[in-house]
Amino acid sequence: MLEIRDLSITLQTAQGPKKVVQHVDFQIPTGTTLGIVGESGSGKTMLCYAILQLFRESRHYGGDILLEGRSLLGMDEQQLRCLRGNDVACILQNPMAMFNPIITIGKHMVETLQAHRSLSKKQALHIATEQLAFFQLTDSRLLKKYPHELSGGMLQRVMIAMAMSLRPKLLLADEPTTALDTMTQLKILEELSHCQQQYQTTMLIVSHDLGVIARMADQIVVMRRGKIMEYGPAERILQNPVHSYTKALVAAKRKDDQLEKLVDSWSGDTNGILYELDTNYWVRQEESRC
């Protein structure tokens, strides 16, 4: 479904060009979920924006991004506009910032639907209500409410409902649960799983929380400073991480470790080559630590 081929992203900053993503390769088969885990500065959010081809003017891309075989980097603005929302949808980190505060939820949803399908307002409203019901948001007054009247968790669920209302082929979720409580987090992830089961949506989830990734992903990509450290099947990486950075992240989440024993920083070498440990399992080589 989605193939990232040797992608590099360079940002034009006041201090000169800055490489934020370097030579990243991975594939997401249709109907599966890939999780990207990394800390701030790892380039994971840049990747999301790259797939959506936002902020094209200030970034320089090397390599290619292929959606169902079509190159996204080669498309013009018109083609991309059709693509966004329709084939590729996204939910981003801070739900409150994603809504226009003076427009009701209902109007938001109708606007999204009408932008891509020729529907009358009545039809759009009907689909919107159905969509919300699917995500167990059955309050009939919800469509008339304003974004600030809902909690962060509710808004995020509405965002997911809106994103899925056009049945996109690919759903990007950039830190979808970071601003939320543990119980709400779980609810959101359950709904995302539900989506995938129902519609066979391909998903790309980006998070700094390995717990979120562990719950959702079939494959995991571990990123650090714009490069891939480890990329492979989720189960194997979580059970037996190979790269020391992945090991540090996994250890931080283990239940039985004591605080003193956990790694609290990682400053290893990121310049080693990426080698194929197994089929579709790549690890970056590190200098041997004696």
Added chain:
Amino acid sequence: MKKHLSLIISSLLVLVLVVMALFAPWLAPHDPYTTDIANKLQGFSMQYPLGTDHLGRCVLSRLLYGTRTSLLLASGVLFITLIISIIVGCLAGYIGGLVDLVLMRICDVLLSIPDFIFALVIVGALGGGIKNMFVAISFVSWVGFARIIRNMVRSLKESTYVQYARLTGVPKRKIIRRHILPFVFPQIFLLKLIGLGSTILLISELSFLGLGVTAPMAEWGMMINDSKTYLMSEPTLMFIPGIMISLTVLIFNWFGDALRTAMDAKI
């Protein structure tokens, strides 16, 4: 370089005005107060580049000295109103409650009267003259800014670091000095710079009505007033100061705008 072209050009023009004001005694070809009835209402000549007025005074010299009057007065107003509006705004915004209510209601009442009319009333009550005009314009100008500052202070008060300072027991005046003023001051100074054009206009308006500067002081508005009678015969006497007023206001507005754009870009 290209981005800041607006700012560079407008700053240079402001500099020209400032130079004109500061060095008027050296730049002016003649004394602006010397009358020479024999040479009254002369056209442009080598001796009098912009001609003479109805009392034989050199128009160019009076124009240059007029720059002095306008800029000096306007700067004085800026300084005084800055102080008053910051004090009122900070008190209302930080202390809140009854103090805020009373001060803001006073501002509301004062704001409901148009600037010019209000200044007119004050000058009418106090009498004409440069000092009273200064008081009138200052009194009229601080009100709007006080409200802006009060709103700024109110929102700054809610910021986490101000809350921390209060919780730790930092005294009020220190909080205002270290956490509020550094943010309020640059914004308000900018706004005032942009408002300088309006102040200059107000000065000219009052002087035109004869309520501002008194003869024989050189001031553009008064120059227009003096030349009313000669509109048909010597129209340049009216147009020249009029154009000067327009240009000055335009330059200051442009400068303020360019400065604001440049500062926004930095943020």
Added chain:
Amino acid sequence: MLKIQQVSKTYRKKRLFGEHETIEAVKNMSFTLKQGVCLAIVGESGSGKTTLGKLIIGMEKPDSGIIQFDHINLATTCKEEKKQLQKNIQIVFQDCHSAVNPKMKIRDIIAEPMNCHLQLTKQQQLEKIKELLVQVGLSERDAQKYPHQLSGGQLQRVTIARAIATDPKLIILDESINSLDILVQISILKLLKKLQQERGFSYLFITHDLHAVSLFADEVAVVDQGEVVEFLHDVSQIPCMTHPISQRLLASRLPINRQEISSLQGEQVS
């Protein structure tokens, strides 16, 4: 050291038309916190844990009940006592970027509480600031920097240095590690633990992250709808919590072990 007795706080939401909505943020809460102990207050948003933090630091006043710190009532009007409270109870906020004045240098940020409570000469103050910076894992040269020149983790260390500058007895950590990266969170928790061992602080750790609690805290209070629903004196007992709310919190953790995930999924469905 800290005693909360039957404390309640209600908020009234004013509406233009219709009735006023009242929210009982804290309902008759009672517990004690001893010197040198870290008590975690765990709950979801709306549970009252944030309000509790605000009541203890003095941002809000309780409607009923007493909060006592070292036998001083928090509602005291005596200036001396108030100063004592301000010196001894400090707070580290969730967002380090908004918790500091972006126009102030790091050394002035840390000096702020010191100027109120410690009588030191300029030289002594500077020495102490350098000491504090080293203690929290930063370098002495950072004193000259501005907040935007530091990363999130480094800035949070600065706010910790500021909090310990007055040698307080109690530090409230209000979701202080949430917005940081995972490894940085671990490093901050380690730092706080080290400081506790060296200087004997007590912590009130307000969070919704049970995993961090099990790594860091000594005691746990689970709150829901303004009440303490379960109190553990031993953090290792967390997996054995019995109250339905506690169990829901346990069930909504996100482990990374595959077997745990499937067993939790089984629980969640039922």
